[in-house]
Amino acid sequence: MSDFYTLTGIKKSFEGKGExxxxxxxxxxxxxxxxxxxxxxxxxxxxxxLIKIMEGIIPRDGGEIIFDGISPGKQVSKELQKKMGIVFQxxxxxxxxxxxxxxxxxxxxxxxxxxxxxxxKVMEALELVGLQNxxxxxxxxxxxxxxxxxxxxxxxxxxxDILMLDQxxxxxxxxxRKTLNQELLRIWHTxxxxxxxxxxxxxxxxxxxGRVLVMSNSPSRIVxxxxxxxxxxxxxxxxxxxxxxxKLRTELARIVRSLDTPRQN
Amino acid sequence: MKINxxxxxxxxxxxxxxxLIILWQIICTVTNISFHVLPKPGEVGTAxxxxxxxxxxxxxxxxxxxxxxxxxxxxxxGFVIAAISSQFTxxxxxxxxxxxILMLTPMATLVPIFKLFWGVDPTLKILIVVLQCTPVIAVNxxxxxxxxxxxxxxxxxxxxxxxxxxxxxxxxxxxxxQIFTGLKLGCILCTIAAMSADISVGQGGLGxxxxxxxxxxxxxxxxxxxxxAAILGVALYMIVSVIESRIVTxx
Numbered sequence: 444m445s446d447f448y449t450l451t452g453i454k455k456s457f458e459g460k461g462e463x464x465x466x467x468x469x470x471x472x473x474x475x476x477x478x479x480x481x482x483x484x485x486x487x488x489x490x491x492x493l494i495k496i497m498e499g500i501i502p503r504d505g506g507e508i509i510f511d512g513i514s515p516g517k518q519v520s521k522e523l524q525k526k527m528g529i530v531f532q533x534x535x536x537x538x539x540x541x542x543x544x545x546x547x548x549x550x551x552x553x554x555x556x557x558x559x560x561x562x563x564k565v566m567e568a569l570e571l572v573g574l575q576n577x578x579x580x581x582x583x584x585x586x587x588x589x590x591x592x593x594x595x596x597x598x599x600x601x602x603x604d605i606l607m608l609d610q611x612x613x614x615x616x617x618x619x620r621k622t623l624n625q626e627l628l629r630i631w632h633t634x635x636x637x638x639x640x641x642x643x644x645x646x647x648x649x650x651x652x653g654r655v656l657v658m659s660n661s662p663s664r665i666v667x668x669x670x671x672x673x674x675x676x677x678x679x680x681x682x683x684x685x686x687x688x689x690k691l692r693t694e695l696a697r698i699v700r701s702l703d704t705p706r707q708n
Numbered sequence: 709m710k711i712n713x714x715x716x717x718x719x720x721x722x723x724x725x726x727x728l729i730i731l732w733q734i735i736c737t738v739t740n741i742s743f744h745v746l747p748k749p750g751e752v753g754t755a756x757x758x759x760x761x762x763x764x765x766x767x768x769x770x771x772x773x774x775x776x777x778x779x780x781x782x783x784x785x786g787f788v789i790a791a792i793s794s795q796f797t798x799x800x801x802x803x804x805x806x807x808x809i810l811m812l813t814p815m816a817t818l819v820p821i822f823k824l825f826w827g828v829d830p831t832l833k834i835l836i837v838v839l840q841c842t843p844v845i846a847v848n849x850x851x852x853x854x855x856x857x858x859x860x861x862x863x864x865x866x867x868x869x870x871x872x873x874x875x876x877x878x879x880x881x882x883x884x885x886q887i888f889t890g891l892k893l894g895c896i897l898c899t900i901a902a903m904s905a906d907i908s909v910g911q912g913g914l915g916x917x918x919x920x921x922x923x924x925x926x927x928x929x930x931x932x933x934x935x936x937a938a939i940l941g942v943a944l945y946m947i948v949s950v951i952e953s954r955i956v957t958x959x
Contacts, residue, residue: 500865521868529866535859538958539881552867552877581958 448474448497448605448637453506455492456662466492468662469506474605479631479638481652483645483695485702488663490641491532494609497639498529511604525553528598528636530608534590536582542569542593543578549601568596571630588619592626599634606631608640612647624650625679632675645695649688650678657698667698747928755928756935763917763929768936770912775902775944778837782894785838786845787887794853794879795871804850811843816904823909833905833913840901841894848890852883885959888952895948899941914940 453470456463466489474480484490495501497508499519508515515523536545546565555561569575572592582590591611598606608627612620628651631638642648648655649671657667671691673682682688729749735741736748743751756764789807793799815836822832856879864874880887906915914937921930 495862498866499868500862519868524866524868527866529863531859531863533859535863537860537863537878537881539884539956548877549867552869552873583958 447476447511448639449507449509450497451507453493453496453508454504455489455496455501456504465662467496468664470658470663470665472656472665474637474639477635477637478653479640479651481640481642481648481655482658482665483642483648483655483699484658484663485660485699486643487661488658489661490643490658491609493658494607494639494641498527498607498609499524521553525549525601526604528601528603528606530591530594530598530606530611532609532611533614534582534587534594536590536593536597538582540581541578542574542580542582542585545582545593546596546600549597553601564600564602565596568600569593571599571634572596572626586619587615588623591615591623595627595630599630599636603636605637605639608638610641610643613643620647627651628675628678645692645699649691649695650682655695657695657702660702666702669695669698744925744927747931751928752931752935755926756932759929759932764914764933764936767912767914767917767933768940771902771906771914771937771940774833774837774905774913775898775940778834778902779841779894779898779944781834781838782841782845782898783891786842786890786894787849789842789846790849790853791875794850795875800850800854804847807843807847807850810839811847814904815840815901816908819905819908828909828911830909830911832909833902836905836909837898837901840897844893844897845887845890848893849883849887852886853879856882884956888948888956891948892945892952895945896941898944899937903937 450470450472453467454465455467456465458464470493472480482490482493492501496503499515510523511526513523537548540548543565546568547561550561550564566575566578569578572595574589574592574596577585577589582593585593595611598608611627612623615623624647627638630636631651638651640648640651642651652671655669655671656665657669658664659666669691673685673687677685677687732746733749736746747755789803793803818839819832819836822835826832853875860878860882861874864878869877902913903915903918906913906917907919910916914933917933918930918937921927921933
């Protein structure tokens with residue numbers, strides 16, 4: 444269990460209305476291999492900004508990232524991007540491509556041209572999310588939940604070392620959200636991928652996360668860390684009655700409430 | 709029959725056209741209007757059939773040639789102008805207004821000036837069509853290229869795509885609906901430009917035939933040529949629409 448993704452002192456500010464708005468004020472966090480980390484915080488605290496920096500989508504102003512022993516510069520290389528599987532806030536599928544082609548996209552971009560091999564990988568990823576029979580559909584023909592499953596398959600297809608999810612189920616209804624959380628936990632359990640997920644839902648965070656980190660309001664730091672000592676079996680069987688879970692939920696709810704309401708500009 | 713079935717979509721406009729032709733016939737008969745001002749639909753039809761082999765077929769071929777060559781040059785030209793300028797913010801700001809001005813300028817008005825330089829050259833007509841169609845294709849493609857949702861840009865960045873790779877993987881397909889709007893407007897302007905080029909340059913073509921026929925008071929022949937010109941425009945538009953429905957299947 445080595446630290447294989449480390450952030451130290453990550454800072455980020457944006458220009459807005461003539462003044463600099465400090466969003467991230469020195470984020471330190473380290474992720475161990477194969478663990479599931481959930482990051483929570485009030486809306487506007489910079490959760491999405493943080494994960495976008497981790498994903499290599501936006502550059503950081505200061506601080507150090509070490510991923511798999513490498514420190515990525517301003518522009519993250521394709522080689523390093525390949526090691527990250529990214530699930531976006533919306534499904535973010537390309538609506539002109541079929542489910543199959545959407546999932547195949549990372550393989551193509553990463554220059555893997557062997558058709559038979561790609562097909563095997565795409566079908567394996569689709570099977571993992573239960574969409575093997577829908578490979579020929581276009582996104583418009585699918586429900587919101589199925590589209591988000593497709594985007595999880597797209598993130599997994601290149602066999603990344605770490606899966607990063609930015610509030611992946613925020614736009615879905617409660618029942619679909621619950622189902623997809625179960626699926627995600629199963630996928631994490633079977634693939635043994637390291638996962639980082641941004642969420643604003645306490646139950647989701649405790650259900651999935653081995654650790655839950657809580658961010659303060661912006662300019663934000665990580666202010667709380669909760670270990671969730673529950674096994675996979677405990678998580679899937681009657682979690683709602685588990686005393687450890689109930690105790691942690693009360694604690695997490697108290698922490699989240701104790702954060703000030705975000706500044707209104 | 710359902711109101712939005714395919715049969716209704718095809719039949720309804722045809723019925724309207726037939727009704728308009730009947731109305732035209734009735735107006736001619738009732739008002740007893742002169743043949744030289746407005747010939748009856750039947751007479752136009754007869755003129756079309758009688759003159760088809762002699763003049764109209766040749767004029768149609770000449771116009772089709774000008775339209776197709778002009779259009780086929782304008783499409784890639786407009787696309788390339790849009791693609792290159794979309795990559796530079798300054799270029800978008802500076803070229804877009806110029807393209808809009810060019811799009812709105814009736815290019816046939818340039819013919820007398822061009823004649824001063826080159827005399828009457830048949831390629832002048834193709835030049836007019838190209839000048840008229842390129843800006844509208846470029847403007848619409850460009851407005852498609854510069855609007856890419858932030859999330860899609862993030863996806864490309866997350867995959868480590870460089871500028872041109874994300875242009876062809878995301879920007880172009882994302883802009884397809886706008887590109888086709890430009891291509892269809894291009895069809896309309898192409899027909900108009902070809903006809904006005906015929907009129908101002910001369911040397912054959914349907915526009916030229918319309919002008920000659922009306923100056924000789926052969927109004928029926930003029931109308932026959934107009935009908936063929938309209939059919940050409942519609943045909944070009946339909947071809948592009950069919951291609952669009954094959955390509956833009958996700959809207």
